[in-house]
Amino acid sequence: MAPRGSLLLLALLLLSCALPRARGQHWSHGWYPGGKRDLRTPANLPAWAPRAVPARGRKTRYDPPAKSKAGRVKLPPPVDPEELLVVLERYRQHRLVLSALRAEFRAEVLQRKREERLAAQGSAEELEEHRRLMAWNEEENARQRARREERLRKEEEEQKRRKLEIAEKQARKMEAFVEEKEKEVLQLQEEAKNFITPENLEARIEECLDNPRNYNFAIDKDGRIVKRTVLS
Amino acid sequence: MPMKGRFPVRRTLQYLSQGDVVFKSSVKVMTVNYNTAGQLSEGARKFVFFNIPQIQYKNPWVQIMLFRNMTPSPFLRFYLDSGEQVLVDVEDKTNKEITEHVKKILGKNKEMLEREERERKKLSHPATFGPKKYHLRECMCEIEGQVPCPAFVPLPKEMRGKYKAAMKNEA
Numbered sequence: 014m015a016p017r018g019s020l021l022l023l024a025l026l027l028l029s030c031a032l033p034r035a036r037g038q039h040w041s042h043g044w045y046p047g048g049k050r051d052l053r054t055p056a057n058l059p060a061w062a063p064r065a066v067p068a069r070g071r072k073t074r075y076d077p078p079a080k081s082k083a084g085r086v087k088l089p090p091p092v093d094p095e096e097l098l099v100v101l102e103r104y105r106q107h108r109l110v111l112s113a114l115r116a117e118f119r120a121e122v123l124q125r126k127r128e129e130r131l132a133a134q135g136s137a138e139e140l141e142e143h144r145r146l147m148a149w150n151e152e153e154n155a156r157q158r159a160r161r162e163e164r165l166r167k168e169e170e171e172q173k174r175r176k177l178e179i180a181e182k183q184a185r186k187m188e189a190f191v192e193e194k195e196k197e198v199l200q201l202q203e204e205a206k207n208f209i210t211p212e213n214l215e216a217r218i219e220e221c222l223d224n225p226r227n228y229n230f231a232i233d234k235d236g237r238i239v240k241r242t243v244l245s
Numbered sequence: 246m247p248m249k250g251r252f253p254v255r256r257t258l259q260y261l262s263q264g265d266v267v268f269k270s271s272v273k274v275m276t277v278n279y280n281t282a283g284q285l286s287e288g289a290r291k292f293v294f295f296n297i298p299q300i301q302y303k304n305p306w307v308q309i310m311l312f313r314n315m316t317p318s319p320f321l322r323f324y325l326d327s328g329e330q331v332l333v334d335v336e337d338k339t340n341k342e343i344t345e346h347v348k349k350i351l352g353k354n355k356e357m358l359e360r361e362e363r364e365r366k367k368l369s370h371p372a373t374f375g376p377k378k379y380h381l382r383e384c385m386c387e388i389e390g391q392v393p394c395p396a397f398v399p400l401p402k403e404m405r406g407k408y409k410a411a412m413k414n415e416a
Contacts, residue, residue, distance in 0.1 A: 134270065146350045150331060153346065157334040161318070164337075 041070070255298050264299025266344060267353045268307055271325045275300075278312045279319040279335075289319035291340035323351060 058064070078085075209217050229242040254260050268275075277297070279289035293311060301309055321333040321343070331351065335343050353361075374382040386394035392404075402408045 147329075147331065150333060150346075150350045154332065154334045157336060157338075161334075161336060 252295075255295065261299055261302040264296065264303050265352075266296075266300050266303060266348045267358060268300075268304045268351055269353055271327065272304075272307055272323055272351055273326050274308045274310070274324040276310045276312065276322040276324070277319075278316050278322070280314050280317075285336050286319045288338045288340050288343060289335050292335070292343045296340055296344050321347070 225244060227241055227244045230238045231240045233239050250256065277289065277293055279293060280286040281290070297309060297311075301307070318334070318336045321335055323331040323333070325331065333343075333346060333350070335346075338346075369379070371381055374380050374385060374388065377383055382388055384394065385391050392400070
């Protein structure tokens with residue numbers, strides 16, 4: 014039991030020694046390879062990305078500063094004004110020159126590209142081709158115009174013909190009407206001869222009284238008068 | 246969600262990319278005058294309804310304007326950058342005829358398009374690999390004929406550093 018227990022203890026010790034690479038170390042010791050600076054985030058940044066080391070460490074953002082830092086005055090790093098001026102001026106000139114050069118090169122590249130494009134476009138054969146196509150388009154338009162005029166002409170003719178027809182029909186109708194009316198007038202004229210006017214009233218009455226007519230008769234199926242009553 | 250419009254197929258990418266009228270770079274504006282009624286404008290109406298989306302998709306920088314019921318007969322007018330105006334009479338034509346006509350006079354023909362395609366291809370090399378934005382493949386394991394990705398197919402023992410180290414230690 015005891016040797017078993019010691020064996021177990023030994024095994025545990027060995028295991029603990031054999032796991033120095035476990036992530037459960039203190040952040041300040043830097044035991045894993047590369048030390049504190051080898052922290053690779055789970056996002057697996059690309060190799061060229063700068064790795065930021067957290068500056069806070071033990072305390073959070075909201076903990077108060079330590080008592081020993083009570084009288085601390087944070088000053089910016091000391092700067093020599095002449096050196097600063099000189100350095101700034103030099104940097105300004107350097108950047109000016111560089112940006113001017115870059116702009117120059119960029120403009121040149123663009124210019125070259127544009128010229129190349131224009132040359133490809135405005136070549137002689139292309140213009141020729143364009144003119145030929147425009148001429149063809151004009152012809153097509155002319156053909157369409159001819160077709161349209163033809164169509165319009167036909168439509169006009171059609172319309173004229175229709176109008177003529179209508180006029181003719183109208184005329185015929187008028188004629189028929191006039192004829193009818195004429196016939197009626199003639200008939201009336203005919204009848205007018207037998208009219209009783211105030212002049213021949215007496216004569217007509219005498220005539221009627223002299224010739225009594227018998228309107229009572231019977232007809233058979235063929236329409237012939239069969240019998241006549243005797244006039245009394 | 247129901248489909249929008251009378252012929253929603255006009256809104257599909259496949260239909261739009263089937264348009265084969267690509268204007269020459271000198272064409273800037275296209276104007277269509279047509280009537281909403283009448284048998285003679287039928288072709289123009291169909292052209293506006295079916296083919297103009299395709300044309301605009303292929304020529305996003307050409308301005309297309311439609312004018313309805315302003316003239317008795319329908320026509321197309323193109324304004325080129327040299328100031329030239331091209332008039333195309335489309336009365337009594339079907340929409341197919343109109344597209345063919347337009348393609349013939351102001352469209353880029355096949356060899357020009359192919360040439361441009363080849364120029365575009367020259368800019369990028371298809372054999373390189375890297376970020377998806379610039380290359381076709383991201384990792385060497387995606388290229389056919391290369392060792393497949395160990396995430397999907399485990400490497401043979403001999404290629405693994407673990408085995409090699411073990412062999413070296415043994416020896």
